[in-house]
Amino acid sequence: METRGHPNRLGILGWIAGGRWGFERYLYALHRVTGLGLLAYFVLHIFVSSARVLGPESWQQAMDVVSGPLFRAGEYLVFAAFAFHALNGVRLAILELGFGVGRPIDPVYPYATSVGRQRPLALAVMVLAGIVALWGGLDFFVLQ
Amino acid sequence: MRDRTLWTWHVGAGLVILVLLGLHMAIMHLDATLGLFGTGDVEPVDWESVVSRMQDLFFTVTYVLLLGAALYHGGYGLRNILLELNPGPGLRRAIDVGLSVGGLALFAFGTWAALAAPGAATAAGG
Numbered sequence: 001m002e003t004r005g006h007p008n009r010l011g012i013l014g015w016i017a018g019g020r021w022g023f024e025r026y027l028y029a030l031h032r033v034t035g036l037g038l039l040a041y042f043v044l045h046i047f048v049s050s051a052r053v054l055g056p057e058s059w060q061q062a063m064d065v066v067s068g069p070l071f072r073a074g075e076y077l078v079f080a081a082f083a084f085h086a087l088n089g090v091r092l093a094i095l096e097l098g099f100g101v102g103r104p105i106d107p108v109y110p111y112a113t114s115v116g117r118q119r120p121l122a123l124a125v126m127v128l129a130g131i132v133a134l135w136g137g138l139d140f141f142v143l144q
Numbered sequence: 145m146r147d148r149t150l151w152t153w154h155v156g157a158g159l160v161i162l163v164l165l166g167l168h169m170a171i172m173h174l175d176a177t178l179g180l181f182g183t184g185d186v187e188p189v190d191w192e193s194v195v196s197r198m199q200d201l202f203f204t205v206t207y208v209l210l211l212g213a214a215l216y217h218g219g220y221g222l223r224n225i226l227l228e229l230n231p232g233p234g235l236r237r238a239i240d241v242g243l244s245v246g247g248l249a250l251f252a253f254g255t256w257a258a259l260a261a262p263g264a265a266t267a268a269g270g
Contacts, residue, residue, distance in 0.1 A: 007230060008228050008229060008230055011229055012229070032221075032225060035218070035221050036222070036225070038218070039218035039219075039221070039222060042214055042215075042218060043250065046211070046250055046253065046254045046257075049257070050253065050254070050257035052194055052198060052257070052261050052264065052265075053257050053260045053261055053264045054264070055264060055267070055268045056191045056268050059191055059194060060191065063189055075173070079169060079173050082165065082169060086161075086162050086165070086166065089158050089162070090162065093155055093158070093159070096155070135174065135177070136169075136173060136174065138176075138177065139173060139174045139175070139176045139177050140173065143176035143177060144176055
């Protein structure tokens with residue numbers, strides 16, 4: 001990754017405190033936070049779920065360790081993080097392929113940006129992520 | 145390998161995860177509303193359900209695929225975050241080697257667990 005001539009002066013602080021950024025910038029920060037959380041959970045999940053190889057007693061012991069209301073709430077956070085990260089990732093892939101940002105135009109004053117054009121997609125994706133998270137909440141806490 | 149190639153694999157792995165992890169989440173966590181794969185009154189984490197999935201080739205194959213895609217996607221994402229902090233050449237090399245070795249070790253361990261699970265289920269009387 002080439003950063004020569006453009007030092008990252010703010011570091012991680014720049015994810016949230018770089019200035020008057022728009023909605024998409026905060027989605028970018030949340031995408032990274034949820035990604036790191038999902039990765040940490042996934043590594044633990046590999047070890048916990050491998051207890052199945054040792055038989056039913058080991059499996060039950062592993063499940064007993066990760067049961068209880070605190071783990072249930074944590075598991076729901078992982079589900080909600082997945083819903084956000086997956087749907088926001090789809091949005092990023094759509095934008096990267098050049099869809100939803102409008103046609104390229106000449107840089108003539110007053111300059112137009114593509115932010116306004118991609119905002120509806122960001123809002124739609126967040127509404128969808130919210131619906132999936134609510135659905136998960138219903139399944140996790142109400143119908144169990 | 146060029147970053148553009150690694151990035152393309154990162155996006156491709158994301159699409160694989162979207163499908164396979166979406167399926168995994170639906171089976172494991174939306175069971176009350178969807179009830180996928182006929183686990184009936186049994187919880188998805190109960191041993192009977194675990195055995196039925198362990199002995200199904202579809203689940204073994206998709207677990208290994210998901211494992212590889214998720215480790216690559218997560219490892220490359222973490223690498224991007226770390227490299228944005230402008231580490232020196234030595235530290236950058238250590239990040240690349242550490243993430244590659246750690247990712248491969250986790251992939252080997254997870255794959256062993258997925259492949260050994262059907263035999264373990266049979267041995268346990270599943």
